[in-house]
Amino acid sequence: MTLALETTDLKVRLRLAEDWFTVCDLSALIPGRGVAALLPDGRQVAVFADRTGRLYAIDNRDPFTGAAVLSRGLTGTHRGRPFVASPLLKQRFDLESGRCLDDETVRVTAYEVKAA
Amino acid sequence: MTATPGASPTIVLVGHGMVGQRFLEALAERGLTATHRVVVLCEEPRPAYDRVQLTSYFSGKTPEDLSMTDLEFIEDHGIELHIGDPAETVDREARRVTARSGLTVDYDVLVLATGSYPFVPPVPNKDAEGCFVYRTIEDLLAIEEYAKKATTGAVVGGGLLGLEAAGALKGLGLTSHIVEFAPRLMPVQVDEGGGAALLRTIEDMGLSVHTGVGTQEIVVGEDGAVTGMKLSDGSELATDLVVFSAGVRPRDQLARDCGLTVGERGGIAVDEQCRTVADPHVFAIGECALAADGRVYGLVAPGYEQAETAAATIAADEASFTGADLSTKLKLLGVDVASFGDAHGATEDCLDVVYSDSRAGLYKKLVIGRDGTLLGGILVGDAEAYGTLKAFTGSVPPVAPESLVLPAGAGAPAQLGPAALPDDAIICSCNNVRKGTIRGAVTEHNCTTVPEVKKCTKAGTTCGSCVKVLGQLITAELEASGVEVDKGLCGCFSQTREELYEIVLALRITSYQDLLDRHGREAARGGDGCEVCKPTVGSIIASLAPAIGASNYVLDGEQAALQDTNDHFLANLQKNGSYSVVPRIPGGEIAPEKLIVIGEIARDFGLYTKITGGQRIDMFGARVEQLPLIWARLVDAGFESGHAYGKSLRTVKSCVGQTWCRYGVQDSVRMAIDLELRYRGLRSPHKLKSAVSGCQRECAEAQSKDFGVIATASGWNLYVGGNGGATPRHADLLAQDLSDAELIRLIDRFLMFYIRTADRLERTSVWLDRIPGGLDHVRDVVVHDSLGICDELEALMAAHVSHYRDEWAETINDPEKLSRFVSFVNAPDTPDPVVAFVPERDQIKPDLPLLNIGLRPADDILEGSVTR
Ligand code: SRM
Ligand SMILES: Cc1cc2nc3c(=O)[nH]c(=O)nc-3n(C[C@H](O)[C@H](O)[C@H](O)COP(=O)(O)OP(=O)(O)OC[C@H]3O[C@@H](n4cnc5c(N)ncnc54)[C@H](O)[C@@H]3O)c2cc1C
Ligand code: SF4
Numbered sequence A: 001m002t003l004a005l006e007t008t009d010l011k012v013r014l015r016l017a018e019d020w021f022t023v024c025d026l027s028a029l030i031p032g033r034g035v036a037a038l039l040p041d042g043r044q045v046a047v048f049a050d051r052t053g054r055l056y057a058i059d060n061r062d063p064f065t066g067a068a069v070l071s072r073g074l075t076g077t078h079r080g081r082p083f084v085a086s087p088l089l090k091q092r093f094d095l096e097s098g099r100c101l102d103d104e105t106v107r108v109t110a111y112e113v114k115a116a
Numbered sequence B: 001m002t003a004t005p006g007a008s009p010t011i012v013l014v015g016h017g018m019v020g021q022r023f024l025e026a027l028a029e030r031g032l033t034a035t036h037r038v039v040v041l042c043e044e045p046r047p048a049y050d051r052v053q054l055t056s057y058f059s060g061k062t063p064e065d066l067s068m069t070d071l072e073f074i075e076d077h078g079i080e081l082h083i084g085d086p087a088e089t090v091d092r093e094a095r096r097v098t099a100r101s102g103l104t105v106d107y108d109v110l111v112l113a114t115g116s117y118p119f120v121p122p123v124p125n126k127d128a129e130g131c132f133v134y135r136t137i138e139d140l141l142a143i144e145e146y147a148k149k150a151t152t153g154a155v156v157g158g159g160l161l162g163l164e165a166a167g168a169l170k171g172l173g174l175t176s177h178i179v180e181f182a183p184r185l186m187p188v189q190v191d192e193g194g195g196a197a198l199l200r201t202i203e204d205m206g207l208s209v210h211t212g213v214g215t216q217e218i219v220v221g222e223d224g225a226v227t228g229m230k231l232s233d234g235s236e237l238a239t240d241l242v243v244f245s246a247g248v249r250p251r252d253q254l255a256r257d258c259g260l261t262v263g264e265r266g267g268i269a270v271d272e273q274c275r276t277v278a279d280p281h282v283f284a285i286g287e288c289a290l291a292a293d294g295r296v297y298g299l300v301a302p303g304y305e306q307a308e309t310a311a312a313t314i315a316a317d318e319a320s321f322t323g324a325d326l327s328t329k330l331k332l333l334g335v336d337v338a339s340f341g342d343a344h345g346a347t348e349d350c351l352d353v354v355y356s357d358s359r360a361g362l363y364k365k366l367v368i369g370r371d372g373t374l375l376g377g378i379l380v381g382d383a384e385a386y387g388t389l390k391a392f393t394g395s396v397p398p399v400a401p402e403s404l405v406l407p408a409g410a411g412a413p414a415q416l417g418p419a420a421l422p423d424d425a426i427i428c429s430c431n432n433v434r435k436g437t438i439r440g441a442v443t444e445h446n447c448t449t450v451p452e453v454k455k456c457t458k459a460g461t462t463c464g465s466c467v468k469v470l471g472q473l474i475t476a477e478l479e480a481s482g483v484e485v486d487k488g489l490c491g492c493f494s495q496t497r498e499e500l501y502e503i504v505l506a507l508r509i510t511s512y513q514d515l516l517d518r519h520g521r522e523a524a525r526g527g528d529g530c531e532v533c534k535p536t537v538g539s540i541i542a543s544l545a546p547a548i549g550a551s552n553y554v555l556d557g558e559q560a561a562l563q564d565t566n567d568h569f570l571a572n573l574q575k576n577g578s579y580s581v582v583p584r585i586p587g588g589e590i591a592p593e594k595l596i597v598i599g600e601i602a603r604d605f606g607l608y609t610k611i612t613g614g615q616r617i618d619m620f621g622a623r624v625e626q627l628p629l630i631w632a633r634l635v636d637a638g639f640e641s642g643h644a645y646g647k648s649l650r651t652v653k654s655c656v657g658q659t660w661c662r663y664g665v666q667d668s669v670r671m672a673i674d675l676e677l678r679y680r681g682l683r684s685p686h687k688l689k690s691a692v693s694g695c696q697r698e699c700a701e702a703q704s705k706d707f708g709v710i711a712t713a714s715g716w717n718l719y720v721g722g723n724g725g726a727t728p729r730h731a732d733l734l735a736q737d738l739s740d741a742e743l744i745r746l747i748d749r750f751l752m753f754y755i756r757t758a759d760r761l762e763r764t765s766v767w768l769d770r771i772p773g774g775l776d777h778v779r780d781v782v783v784h785d786s787l788g789i790c791d792e793l794e795a796l797m798a799a800h801v802s803h804y805r806d807e808w809a810e811t812i813n814d815p816e817k818l819s820r821f822v823s824f825v826n827a828p829d830t831p832d833p834v835v836a837f838v839p840e841r842d843q844i845k846p847d848l849p850l851l852n853i854g855l856r857p858a859d860d861i862l863e864g865s866v867t868r
């Protein structure tokens, strides 16, 4: 059975303090690939969808290099948990918690995200 | 001249052979080199080397490879090493040694490690020109030189060394004979049954064996050089060269001359501490010593134990040498022969278990005690189990002994893994290393490979016969500690890249998810894969796209999600998040108009511009949203993607060649352009580089390339497997004097065979060294079509060539794809503020302070921060 999910009107929304911030159309996300979004305060967020359609959002800034590139990394599953590997030096970050899997002292912000 | 005796006590070592060197190491380990002056008198023209591996000189090892002496070690420990200066006399009263050069050294302790000399039976003309012994590197050099003008060689002695020597003569291209006095070969190690199996195998290899006959006389010609030998059965054997290998005798002359006690049949008599029985200031170790058990040991392992014992005794520690095991394994000739423990069944009441198959040249015997203890054995034709069996010797093996000698398929039960060995089983008898020590190297010292364990424990560093078991033990230990040692590509796939390639091709799988869900590891199915397998599978699908009916455009559909970020943006990511742009300049040839276009674009977008090492031009500092604008102009001017970002063909460098150069013999520029256009866009396990030189002067450096071409007067020579980078490798010549068409056909096949069989991120150089059979195998496959796959390889390449499309032209014409080239999905017109530049030497460079903002100190772990 093919699920023809009606996505046209669905938006990707990010939780910022009390508000839900609209990032983009859900259809702009390719499963397994990220996009970057600019937040009102100048921060950047990397938003991903996995193959089942689940959404994740973490800070876009790669803490190891300072470049805003995490949205351009490859995603995957490690021990059942979703991650993205930085495209620069390949450190992996857990997409749900923002924790770096290769250096436990490093962590990036993880955001609550939904399609609505 | 007299060497000035220092204040510290002096140890003098006479003989710097294998055992002498081990003695020095043992001194250093015990700190004695710091408290003592150590003087070494070395007779040979080079410091200690691996005599056990001597014969490997003939298979390509150089004297340097064989060296066991790290000169840094000698220097660091202040050891005075006198090379080429043997000891001539010892005055025990004065405790003084005098060397040939006149050097005299006063000693507190004298250690004799003078080894043995080859025994040459006293037959007439034994010293004639063409007679040799087999003991030192110098002996081998002399044999090699003499063999150049010889056609036949004979070895006197069919023991372990004799067989090695005979194999070496055969390797030098001589017709080889072995003459053995005893009724069988290797009489010391094997029994009659084993000797018969061995004889068949040796004869099958083309060596002539004469057993049960003695050498009576060496026959010489008028010039005094060897022409043959007379045998005890009255026959005569014509030969140009004779190698005596009739056993060794301890070199004890120095000891005899100074009145030390020697055994009836030679050997310097020592006690269990390796101290000479006649003089407490003198020790003897190695092959020159007659040990306390009344034996002279002709193997290196007991010698090492003696070296340790002597060093310990000098350090006033407790140690003793009371005897050792005589296990051996033949290293050469491609014959498996091993004997260990009580091979001849000398123990009272022992029993034999024998398996013998004369047709297959197999003979295996185990000697078992009444209580089931494994006492020893002989293996001929298949010594696979040697390491394990040797280690079990002295204990009751956990399975029935019969099952240990039966060949696979003959009802043989499960092989006994080394895991079944007890921790105190000796795995490496040369270096006396127990299983427990090897396990410790893995579990406590984090060794994960054989070379690491060798370095850590010394196991496997001498005769090498235990290396196989070492490997098994390491694997078992790693597995036991939960480390996965499978050859799988990654955590998602248990297959290698090669296997995945075959699956994708055979089943025409065009989707990564499909491959993962059907062929991935159980736990990975249904998941999102990982950063290792996604690009690998993406590359396989791209390589095979036309053949399996997938899109060959890497940004199509699911493929887009598989690409590394460089491939995804068709550009190379730089440290600040900007990209570089490299248009293809085939063969490095570029018309001025095109140069001007590049200059204008770089100027208009403010890009940093540089000539690369690959004969083309790179423009750095483009923001992601600028890439399509830049490429629109480049494509318009006739440029294509240079694939500087892809694991694919990079450049085919050229030299200027025949057209201009006075030495050129072919048009190297044209060929480079042809090759670059033919293979552009070809996705492969790693990047591919090439070059074409117009003559043997090689200005294009083709021999450092994955496939390099050099012009000859009559065509092209094709070299493969070259590499620059961190581990440079010169390419190997694959074929010579090829026509244009032959050259291209061969490269087609070579590249497709590489793409098919290489591991992920394995350059051709590493691949060529790894695949079984190496260059010869690759030549068989791609030149002689030994696998019958050349048609298929050519067809795959033809499909690639005909389906090639420039991916940048494709991208700028696809609005949906272009929409991905933005810094922010919610603000497509806003550039990433982190990408900023500062001026340098008239151009730009990334603003590094900007990147550093937000990097905080370690104690303050905040979200979004880093500790370094
Ligand atoms: C133009 C160039 C080929 C090209 O199209 O790229 C070139 C051209 C010549 N090379 Fe070269 N070499 C060129 C780069 C190289 C390189 C690559 C490099 O250095 O980056 C090498 C390999 C590296 C090296 O130096 O070994 C190279 C190794 C040689 C050699 C071999 C040197 C050797 O020691 O083996 C020769 C022959 C010689 O020394 O007599 C040589 C000699 C020559 C001569 C001078 C032959 C001659 O005596 O006439 C060629 C001049 C042709 C002409 O009439 O103009 N050229 N030559 C390259 C000029 C580079 C430059 O910046 O000027
Ligand atoms: C071809 C070959 C294959 C072998 N294969 C094996 C094998 O597979 N397994 C195994 O266990 N053993 C093997 N052996 C035997 C092994 O090499 C010896 O057991 C080992 O080298 C003995 O070490 P050593 O230090 O006692 O003697 P050596 O290594 O012979 O060293 C003695 C050194 O003392 C020097 N010397 C002698 N007199 C003087 C003097 N007066 N002053 C100064 N220096 C002097 C000699 O020149 C020599 O360099 C093999 C030997 C050969 C030749
Ligand atoms: S390789 Fe030969 S033909 Fe090419 S530039 Fe060098 S010297 Fe001239």
Ligand code: FES
Residues within 6 Å of the ligand: B427, B428, B429, B430, B431, B459, B460, B461, B462, B463, B464, B465, B466, B467
């Ligand atoms: S047994 Fe010889 S090196 Fe280990």
